[in-house]
Amino acid sequence: xxxxxxxxxxxxxxxxxxxxxxxxxxxxxxxxxxxxxxxxxxxxxxxxxxxxxxxxxxxxxxxxxxxxxxxxxxxxxxxxxxxxxxxxxxxxxxxxxxxxxxxxxxxxxxxxxxxxxxxxxxxxxxxxxxxxxxxxxxxxxxxxxxxxxxxxxxxxxxxxxxxxxxxxxxxxxxxxxxxxxxxxxxxxxxxxxxxxxxxxxxxxxxxxxxxxxxxxxxxxx
Numbered sequence: 001x002x003x004x005x006x007x008x009x010x011x012x013x014x015x016x017x018x019x020x021x022x023x024x025x026x027x028x029x030x031x032x033x034x035x036x037x038x039x040x041x042x043x044x045x046x047x048x049x050x051x052x053x054x055x056x057x058x059x060x061x062x063x064x065x066x067x068x069x070x071x072x073x074x075x076x077x078x079x080x081x082x083x084x085x086x087x088x089x090x091x092x093x094x095x096x097x098x099x100x101x102x103x104x105x106x107x108x109x110x111x112x113x114x115x116x117x118x119x120x121x122x123x124x125x126x127x128x129x130x131x132x133x134x135x136x137x138x139x140x141x142x143x144x145x146x147x148x149x150x151x152x153x154x155x156x157x158x159x160x161x162x163x164x165x166x167x168x169x170x171x172x173x174x175x176x177x178x179x180x181x182x183x184x185x186x187x188x189x190x191x192x193x194x195x196x197x198x199x200x201x202x203x204x205x206x207x208x209x210x211x212x213x214x215x216x217x218x219x220x221x
Contacts (some may be wrong), residue, residue, distance in 0.1 A: 002068045003078050004105065006094035006219050009060040013089030018053040024087055025065060031085040034078060035071035051105035051210050051218055052112065052177055058185070058205045062093065064105045064218050073097075094219065102221060110178050110213040111162055114185050116171040116203040125201045129189075130166050132196030137164060142191050157183055157191055162215075164188075171203075174211065 009021065016024070026046045029036050038044040051064035075095040083092040118126035136142075142157040160183025163174035171192075175183040185205050193200035210218040 001072055002066050002098050002100055002102075003073070003075070004096040004098055004219060004221075005065045005067060005078075005082070005092060006096075007060075007063050007065065007086075008091040008093055009054060009063055009089065010091065011059075011089045013087070014057055014059045017056055018050070021054070022048060022050070024090065028082060028085040028087065028090070029067065032081040034067075034073060034081055035069050037068040037070045049104065049106060051109050054207060055185075058114075058207055060207045062209050062217065062219070063207070064210050066098075066105055068100070096219060096221075098221065105210075105218050108212045108218060108221075109210055110176070111174050111211045111215065112177045112207055113209040113211060114173050114175060115167075115206045115208050116173070116185070116189065117169070117206075118201060118203055122201045122203075125198055126169075126203070128198050129192055129196050129201060130169075130171065132192060132198075133164070133166060133171075136192050136195040139195070144187055144191060157187060161188065172208075174215070177210075 013021075013024075026048055029046050029048070036046045036048075039047055047068050049066050051066075054060045054063060075097050079092050079095040082095075086092060139158065142161075143154060144157050145152050146155040160176040160181045161173065162176060163172075165172055173185070173188060175185065175188065177183070189203060190200045212218055
């Protein structure tokens with residue numbers, strides 16, 4: 001069996017990268033004594049996969065990890081034992097036992113829901129950004145330069161913006177996150193600022209949920 005873990009990444013841990021998060025989670029699983037499966041070979045390690053890496057500086061409200069187990073464990077026991085072993089800034093929220101043949105969360109991932117809010121001192125700039133939202137949504141194409149390991153190429157951000165709205169002074173966006181299209185939150189803010197004719201602010205960003213193609217939370221298989 002495998003356990004799907006819903007967890008929160010918050011506070012100072014938003015500044016650690018994906019590999020450091022993976023190591024922190026593996027250490028916690030080891031300390032918990034849970035019967036996690038190990039890889040084979042000369043350097044065995046706890047097998048662990050995340051639905052999607054989280055960019056440095058962004059907090060995650062309901063992140064997803066999958067941990068294969070070689071012995072059955074109840075979700076409540078798993079959650080309690082792992083919760084005691086996690087470092088500050090990582091919070092275990094929910095554990096869901098799954099058969100091994102359930103498709104991996106990474107394979108089912110379609111989009112991510114983000115919430116953006118202004119930092120202190122940037123409220124005026126943020127208001128101008130929100131005022132430019134109608135004009136931004138009216139655009140049929142939002143060209144930008146995509147930077148990859150192989151170089152730069154022109155691309156269109158518009159197909160990757162699946163939903164975008166203002167909610168109580170915050171900006172909420174569902175952005176594509178799959179093998180066909182990935183829309184990054186920082187690029188969304190940069191394009192919004194360009195439309196509004198202002199310098200791009202540096203908002204606080206929270207990833208609220210990871211979604212499947214039904215726009216349902218990924219943990220709801």
